[in-house]
Amino acid sequence: IVMTQSPATLSVSPGEMATLSCRASQSVSSDLAWYQQKPGQAPRLLIYGSSTRATGIPARFSGSGSGTEFTLTIASLQSEDVAVYYCQQYNNWPPLTFGGGTKVEIK
Amino acid sequence: QIQLVQSGAEVKKPGASVKVACKASGYTFNRYSIGWVRQAPGQGLEWMGWVSGFNRNTYSAQKFQGRVTMTTDTSTTTAYMELRGLRSDDTAVYFCARHSGTSPIHAFDIWGQGTLVTVSS
Numbered sequence: 001i002v003m004t005q006s007p008a009t010l011s012v013s014p015g016e017m018a019t020l021s022c023r024a025s026q027s028v029s030s031d032l033a034w035y036q037q038k039p040g041q042a043p044r045l046l047i048y049g050s051s052t053r054a055t056g057i058p059a060r061f062s063g064s065g066s067g068t069e070f071t072l073t074i075a076s077l078q079s080e081d082v083a084v085y086y087c088q089q090y091n092n093w094p095p096l097t098f099g100g101g102t103k104v105e106i107k
Numbered sequence: 108q109i110q111l112v113q114s115g116a117e118v119k120k121p122g123a124s125v126k127v128a129c130k131a132s133g134y135t136f137n138r139y140s141i142g143w144v145r146q147a148p149g150q151g152l153e154w155m156g157w158v159s160g161f162n163r164n165t166y167s168a169q170k171f172q173g174r175v176t177m178t179t180d181t182s183t184t185t186a187y188m189e190l191r192g193l194r195s196d197d198t199a200v201y202f203c204a205r206h207s208g209t210s211p212i213h214a215f216d217i218w219g220q221g222t223l224v225t226v227s228s
């Protein structure tokens with residue numbers, strides 16, 4: 001399954017909403033996770049099951065979608081949210097597949 | 108706390124092998140499985156394979172089959188990934204990550220800090 005993320009780069013003003021998209025080449029049901037990776041760090045799980053926030057993740061992060069279309073929304077962008085965000089499907093394996101990533105920066 | 112701690116950076120020559128260790132702590136090792144993911148410089152995440160912490164079942168991505176071995180040692184709660192026949196394009200940061208369940212049909216909820224493997228003559 002090929003995972004396609006858009007846009008590649010997203011520039012958002014502080015306090016504004018950021019909307020990231022992820023599309024699967026075939027249905028993955030709700031077996032979709034989102035990860036945040038800051039420079040020099042390991043990825044961190046944000047969302048699993050398409051819409052469930054992982055432990056300790058702020059409420060400004062939300063996920064939605066099922067089947068082939070998914071969205072990660074950051075309700076009010078903070079400076080600490082600057083990172084690359086990856087989606088990953090775990091419905092159909094092997095292989096497990098990641099999207100190419102969306103880089104979120106401050107405008 | 109729950110954590111995965113990986114072994115240190117490695118520099119290898121082309122054709123050599125590397126073995127990366129991933130020490131788990133803070134949870135029952137055999138109730139979860141471990142995946143391996145790598146990231147080439149400036150690139151995205153690439154899944155390499157999976158090993159069960161329960162029964163040591165393993166599966167590697169087709170790209171790496173024949174070159175990679177993934178194992179676990181339950182006595183030391185450590186997972187290992189060995190990659191053989193190293194090439195320059197194997198230069199990457201290698202991550203271990205815990206699946207939030209016994210099989211790969213779960214997200215990765217805990218990640219190691221990464222191990223940089225540099226392949227250079």
